[in-house]
Amino acid sequence: MRYDNYRSKEKSQGNYSEHHWSPSLALLWKATDWLDLSARYNEAFRAPSLQEKFTSGNHFGYSSRGRATSNKFVSNPNLKPEVAKNKEISAYFHFDNFITQNDKAELTTTFFQNDVKNLINLETNYSNPNSAFNFMPDLSQYRNIANARLRGFELEGKYSFNNLSFALSYGQTRGKNKNSGEYLENINADKYSAAIDYALFANALKLGARISYYAKQDRVPQDSPSYPSYTLTDLTASFSPLSGSLKISVLI
Numbered sequence: 503m504r505y506d507n508y509r510s511k512e513k514s515q516g517n518y519s520e521h522h523w524s525p526s527l528a529l530l531w532k533a534t535d536w537l538d539l540s541a542r543y544n545e546a547f548r549a550p551s552l553q554e555k556f557t558s559g560n561h562f563g564y565s566s567r568g569r570a571t572s573n574k575f576v577s578n579p580n581l582k583p584e585v586a587k588n589k590e591i592s593a594y595f596h597f598d599n600f601i602t603q604n605d606k607a608e609l610t611t612t613f614f615q616n617d618v619k620n621l622i623n624l625e626t627n628y629s630n631p632n633s634a635f636n637f638m639p640d641l642s643q644y645r646n647i648a649n650a651r652l653r654g655f656e657l658e659g660k661y662s663f664n665n666l667s668f669a670l671s672y673g674q675t676r677g678k679n680k681n682s683g684e685y686l687e688n689i690n691a692d693k694y695s696a697a698i699d700y701a702l703f704a705n706a707l708k709l710g711a712r713i714s715y716y717a718k719q720d721r722v723p724q725d726s727p728s729y730p731s732y733t734l735t736d737l738t739a740s741f742s743p744l745s746g747s748l749k750i751s752v753l754i
Contacts, residue, residue: 506547508583510555520583522547538594546588550581550622554644561642573626576643582620584646590614605663613655617680621650623687626726649680652689665701676721684723691719691729710738 504524511517526544533539556577563572592612600607623646626639654675661668673693677686697712713735720728737754 504547506549508547508549510579518582522583522585536595536597538596540590540592540594542588542590542592544588546586547583548586548622549583550644554622555579555581557644571640573640573642576641578643578645581622581644582646584618584620584622586616586618588614588616600661602663605661608658608660608662610658611655612657614653616652618647618650618652620646620648621686623647623650625687647679647686650677650686651680652677652686665705667699669695669697669699671695671697685721687723687726689719689721690716691731692717706742708738708740710736712736712738 503526505521506524507519507521509517509519522545524545524547526542528542529540531539556579557575558577559575561573561575563570590612591614592610595607595609597607599605622644625643625645627641627643629640652675654673656671656673658669658671660670671694673690675690677689678684679686694715694717695712697710699708699710701708713733715733716731718728718731722728738752740749740751742749
């Protein structure tokens with residue numbers, strides 16, 4: 503159980519205060535030697551940051567065909583705290599000596615649903631929506647969405663043999679405004695990942711590579727631009743010569 507108390511004092515807007523008790527509950531069940539099940543419920547209270555309430559100035563700019571424009575932040579001192587009710591169920595499958603001695607196969611699947619009151623969301627808009635010269639939103643403001651829902655699942659499989667491991671994963675999140683039925687902005691696109699890791703010298707040296715593909719995000723609010731797909735590649739190396747008391751890491 504957690505207790506939060508939030509107070510805001512502004513000369514022009516007056517005082518605002520809110521408090522919230524945030525319970526948390528988890529149930530774990532070892533169903534078999536190879537299957538663990540869990541269910542979790544928690545509530546989370548988040549007060550708006552100073553940046554979200556009072557930020558101003560330029561957000562980003564754009565120039566095309568000799569014409570430049572910029573997007574500016576608009577402050578929102580009336581921004582309210584958000585309260586989330588989060589539910590999650592998970593299953594963890596694990597098999598030792600899956601194919602041969604000293605190997606291990608793992609599969610984790612997680613489903614979640616988060617219902618959020620007064621979700622703090624960054625929105626971009628046009629100062630003059632009816633203008634014929636709009637080619638980029640020129641205003642940005644953090645606003646509350648009265649009732650929002652985020653729902654999705656994650657799936658990850660991993661196989662390890664001696665010092666070598668492979669992993670594949672997939673994750674998706676769907677976010678909607680429960681009142682209007684519209685998709686939410688700033689929701690991550692579907693993600694596919696593949697990774698390989700190798701350890702040398704009694705695990706003192708670890709090498710790894712990961713490729714992550716983010717699908718096109720076209721689940722956006724009406725009149726908002728979609729986002730193209732893209733791929734990220736990560737290369738990692740870490741060296742711990744003194745049994746963990748010293749660690750040197752490189753990430754590309």
